[in-house]
Amino acid sequence: MNSFLRFVTLAQYSVDSSAYYNHNLEALVQLTERKWSPESVRLAMEGVERGATVLEIGSGFGRDLSELARMGYVASGLDNSERCVQWSRQKYEVLVRQANALLWSPPESSLDAVWMDETLNHMDLIGAQRVLNSAFKGVRPQGRLSVAFLEGDTCVDDRCVDFLGPTRTLFLHRLKAMSALIEQCGFQILRVGKHQDSSRTLMICTRIG
Numbered sequence: 001m002n003s004f005l006r007f008v009t010l011a012q013y014s015v016d017s018s019a020y021y022n023h024n025l026e027a028l029v030q031l032t033e034r035k036w037s038p039e040s041v042r043l044a045m046e047g048v049e050r051g052a053t054v055l056e057i058g059s060g061f062g063r064d065l066s067e068l069a070r071m072g073y074v075a076s077g078l079d080n081s082e083r084c085v086q087w088s089r090q091k092y093e094v095l096v097r098q099a100n101a102l103l104w105s106p107p108e109s110s111l112d113a114v115w116m117d118e119t120l121n122h123m124d125l126i127g128a129q130r131v132l133n134s135a136f137k138g139v140r141p142q143g144r145l146s147v148a149f150l151e152g153d154t155c156v157d158d159r160c161v162d163f164l165g166p167t168r169t170l171f172l173h174r175l176k177a178m179s180a181l182i183e184q185c186g187f188q189i190l191r192v193g194k195h196q197d198s199s200r201t202l203m204i205c206t207r208i209g
Helices: 003-013 018-033 039-044 063-070 082-092 125-138 175-184
Strands: 053-057 074-079 096-098 111-117 139-150 155-158 168-171 187-194 200-207
Touching: 018 082, 039 063, 039 111, 039 139, 039 200, 053 063, 053 125, 063 074, 063 082, 063 111, 074 082, 082 096, 111 125, 125 139, 125 175, 139 175, 175 187, 175 200
Parallel strands: 053 074, 053 111, 074 096, 111 139
Antiparallel strands: 139 200, 155 168, 187 200
């Protein structure tokens, strides 16, 4: 596939947010610092043995990735923003690779668990299916997939604090649609939890077969 066709194909699935994160990194770090909690990542990995190989897709500022390493997992991250990758490496000394999740293709059964925190909100359901299929390939049988996402049925454009800067588009997904998609991609849903007074949902799943 030539580069032009690849661009057109990816554009169908997502709006590239890397320019948004590169431009607004410092402001976003400050805005999210007080809101961040290790609770979600701890719940996401509940029952996964220490020493397991865990990949976070869309590792962002590196906080969850750092917590995974602190918890005793062999943790690495994947993110499309060059500045987020640099920040994570310098701030937390974690292992992160810069790559587009839609193009990610892991070795088969090479991971014990995959964690995605609102990563699937950066793409529509077709893009989400593409990433979940790759996760199925990468996670070993009976391995863990944990996904947190924002619920809804619309798209939201966000420019952070700079109204003239790059934008990102967030795709809000219905729980029913996301559940069906995850099961279609070969995972069994074990538990579903929702944060009180929030549209944020956590799904804990295991790979079948």
